[in-house]
Amino acid sequence: xxxxxxxxxxxxxxxxxxxxxxxxxxxxxxxxxxxxxxxxxxxxxxxxxxxxxxxxxxxxxxxxxxxxxxxxxxxxxxxxxxxxxxxxxxxxxxxxxxxxxxxxxxxxxxxxxxxxxxxxxxxxxxxxxxxxxxxxxxxxxxxxxxxxxxxxxxxxxxxx
Amino acid sequence: xxxxxxxxxxxxxxxxxxxxxxxxxxxxxxxxxxxxxxxxxxxxxxxxxxxxxxxxxxxxxxxxxxxxxxxxxxxxxxxxxxxxxxxxxxxxxxxxxxxxxxxxxxxxxxxxxxxxxxxxxxxxxxxxxxxxxxxxxxxxxxxxxxxxxxxxxxxxxxxx
Amino acid sequence: xxxxxxxxxxxxxxxxxxxxxxxxxxxxxxxxxxxxxxxxxxxxxxxxxxxxxxxxxxxxxxxxxxxxxxxxxxxxxxxxxxxxxxxxxxxxxxxxxxxxxxxxxxxxxxxxxxxxxxxxxxxxxxxxxxxxxxxxxxxxxxxxxxxxxxxxxxxxxxxx
Amino acid sequence: xxxxxxxxxxxxxxxxxxxxxxxxxxxxxxxxxxxxxxxxxxxxxxxxxxxxxxxxxxxxxxxxxxxxxxxxxxxxxxxxxxxxxxxxxxxxxxxxxxxxxxxxxxxxxxxxxxxxxxxxxxxxxxxxxxxxxxxxxxxxxxxxxxxxxxxxxxxxxxxx
Numbered sequence: 077x078x079x080x081x082x083x084x085x086x087x088x089x090x091x092x093x094x095x096x097x098x099x100x101x102x103x104x105x106x107x108x109x110x111x112x113x114x115x116x117x118x119x120x121x122x123x124x125x126x127x128x129x130x131x132x133x134x135x136x137x138x139x140x141x142x143x144x145x146x147x148x149x150x151x152x153x154x155x156x157x158x159x160x161x162x163x164x165x166x167x168x169x170x171x172x173x174x175x176x177x178x179x180x181x182x183x184x185x186x187x188x189x190x191x192x193x194x195x196x197x198x199x200x201x202x203x204x205x206x207x208x209x210x211x212x213x214x215x216x217x218x219x220x221x222x223x224x225x226x227x228x229x230x231x232x233x234x235x236x
Numbered sequence: 237x238x239x240x241x242x243x244x245x246x247x248x249x250x251x252x253x254x255x256x257x258x259x260x261x262x263x264x265x266x267x268x269x270x271x272x273x274x275x276x277x278x279x280x281x282x283x284x285x286x287x288x289x290x291x292x293x294x295x296x297x298x299x300x301x302x303x304x305x306x307x308x309x310x311x312x313x314x315x316x317x318x319x320x321x322x323x324x325x326x327x328x329x330x331x332x333x334x335x336x337x338x339x340x341x342x343x344x345x346x347x348x349x350x351x352x353x354x355x356x357x358x359x360x361x362x363x364x365x366x367x368x369x370x371x372x373x374x375x376x377x378x379x380x381x382x383x384x385x386x387x388x389x390x391x392x393x394x395x396x
Numbered sequence: 397x398x399x400x401x402x403x404x405x406x407x408x409x410x411x412x413x414x415x416x417x418x419x420x421x422x423x424x425x426x427x428x429x430x431x432x433x434x435x436x437x438x439x440x441x442x443x444x445x446x447x448x449x450x451x452x453x454x455x456x457x458x459x460x461x462x463x464x465x466x467x468x469x470x471x472x473x474x475x476x477x478x479x480x481x482x483x484x485x486x487x488x489x490x491x492x493x494x495x496x497x498x499x500x501x502x503x504x505x506x507x508x509x510x511x512x513x514x515x516x517x518x519x520x521x522x523x524x525x526x527x528x529x530x531x532x533x534x535x536x537x538x539x540x541x542x543x544x545x546x547x548x549x550x551x552x553x554x555x556x
Numbered sequence: 557x558x559x560x561x562x563x564x565x566x567x568x569x570x571x572x573x574x575x576x577x578x579x580x581x582x583x584x585x586x587x588x589x590x591x592x593x594x595x596x597x598x599x600x601x602x603x604x605x606x607x608x609x610x611x612x613x614x615x616x617x618x619x620x621x622x623x624x625x626x627x628x629x630x631x632x633x634x635x636x637x638x639x640x641x642x643x644x645x646x647x648x649x650x651x652x653x654x655x656x657x658x659x660x661x662x663x664x665x666x667x668x669x670x671x672x673x674x675x676x677x678x679x680x681x682x683x684x685x686x687x688x689x690x691x692x693x694x695x696x697x698x699x700x701x702x703x704x705x706x707x708x709x710x711x712x713x714x715x716x
Contacts, residue, residue: 090412092410110376112343113351114375114390115377116374116392117377187508189272193353194269194273194353195273196354196357197358197359197361199357199361201359201378202365205365213361214276215273215274216275216276216360217275218364230274232274234276252570252663344572346668346669347667349666429674432669433671434671434710434712436697436712503592509592514589516674517673518680519681520674521680521681521696522681525685534596536681538684550594
């Protein structure tokens with residue numbers, strides 16, 4: 077089994093730069109999470125974007141679509157900001173013959189308490205058990221594109 | 237979707253007691269991991285045993301079998317020590333019409349770097365996507381009972 | 397020995413709010429750090445402000461000065477943002493017959509890797525060993541007001 | 557300012573080896589703690605022993621004494637298991653013209669919640685502010701050799 081993982085930014089990879097007192101997307105933490113999980117499968121990792129998903133443009137989504145479409149792996153995980161994850165998911169539905177799972181985090185992976193490790197583990201299981209298609213994997217549930225919304229009060233994805 | 241989670245002990249729940257300089261099974265960390273993941277499904281949790289899996293007896297396995305069999309949930313996760321996880325998995329194959337996923341950890345969930353969060357996330361996805369049957373979910377892979385061994389040097393489960 | 401701890405905000409207590417994609421001062425983490433350290437002295441904690449120290453006004457500093465001056469404890473720790481910690485320290489020099497130690501953090505206490513625990517431990521030792529006066533305790537060193545600058549490139553306090 | 561740090565083992569550096577289900581002293585975590593604290597002083601680190609302090613012999617204590625005595629630094633921190641820290645401290649009183657601070661931890665530094673970072677920060681402040689002599693720095697307090705006991709129920713050092 078081989079999995080391709082694309083990072084596009086979002087909270088999961090956010091870091092804190094004190095000198096600017098701002099919060100930016102840093103290097104992806106996914107490789108570190110997989111190292112700690114001591115995973116027994118092969119994967120390829122590629123960073124496409126480092127963007128807060130609120131800042132993603134149509135061009136950015138086209139780039140993600142092109143990258144995933146042009147990749148030879150059947151099993152694909154895309155880490156993504158949560159605010160526009162569903163927009164990207166809907167566009168990725170144009171791709172056939174792949175299992176594509178989008179995931180992210182509500183709390184940065186650098187935090188002591190983050191949903192990042194759980195979500196990456198969840199996505200890794202989902203991508204190898206689900207049939208071809210595009211899925212959002214958040215909060216321990218699997219959603220279909222266009223059938224999900226982010227509840228900002230509960231900080232949780234819900235079915236529409 | 238409702239999931240039942242049984243804790244039986246193992247490294248995932250190990251804590252350190254300084255006064256005895258020993259290392260024992262403590263309270264299960266699963267509820268805390270699910271809280272941080274802010275999960276959007278319901279679950280029931282039950283602690284059956286608090287044992288290192290090397291110390292598990294035939295009686296212990298019978299108890300686990302009885303508990304899982306007698307439970308009304310279709311989707312069941314069992315957290316378990318890694319050394320005899322496969323022994324228990326083989327016995328649980330006597331149960332029909334359930335998806336049963338066993339998981340655990342190589343490093344205690346209380347450690348800064350632990351595979352516990354990843355593995356629980358992985359198991360939660362596996363239990364809701366796999367067909368009826370018994371599975372071991374470790375190191376980002378899904379194994380069938382009797383078809384797996386723990387490689388103590390790599391600290392990783394492998395296919396037989 | 398009794399210590400009074402005032403929290404005024406700063407990076408040490410910053411949290412991340414996903415829905416706004418911003419980073420704000422939250423509840424102080426100091427009590428949690430002292431709980432984990434299982435400290436053997438008594439202390440009183442009071443939150444005065446929850447501000448990034450770049451946003452502190454003259455009025456804010458007057459409030460801190462009044463609070464510390466009006467407090468009955470001899471030993472006082474003030475957690476503070478790093479960018480204007482020295483400004484506040486210089487004003488606190490108007491107070492006599494107290495040991496006042498200002499500290500903070502370059503990385504939020506909620507991060508897996510943060511200097512917060514080290515710095516709080518450092519400040520707790522400094523406040524009980526130093527003579528009356530005002531001190532800044534950062535990066536494992538003790539500085540006097542007006543004799544220190546924050547090096548933004550090294551993310552470290554240095555002697556002037 | 558230069559500080560010499562000797563590691564001798566103890567809970568602070570304990571790690572967990574799953575294959576043996578035991579708990580052993582590993583590499584010292586002190587350098588990592590100082591790196592995260594981004595300290596602004598120079599230090600030298602030396603690992604003398606990797607022992608649970610209950611297992612320390614008279615010979616081990618002689619070795620520690622010789623090492624500290626033979627070292628050229630005035631400021632010395634010794635990380636040590638808590639159970640016999642005071643025994644070693646009493647022997648180190650034979651050394652003149654140095655500030656020697658012993659510290660350790662009740663919970664391994666590898667744990668999410670450990671007193672290790674706080675205690676190292678505390679010791680670093682203590683060693684640079686206290687007069688010549690030998691001190692135990694635990695639970696946010698400074699103790700003199702022979703005037704302290706470890707309360708195993710509270711997991712805390714107390715004055716005799």
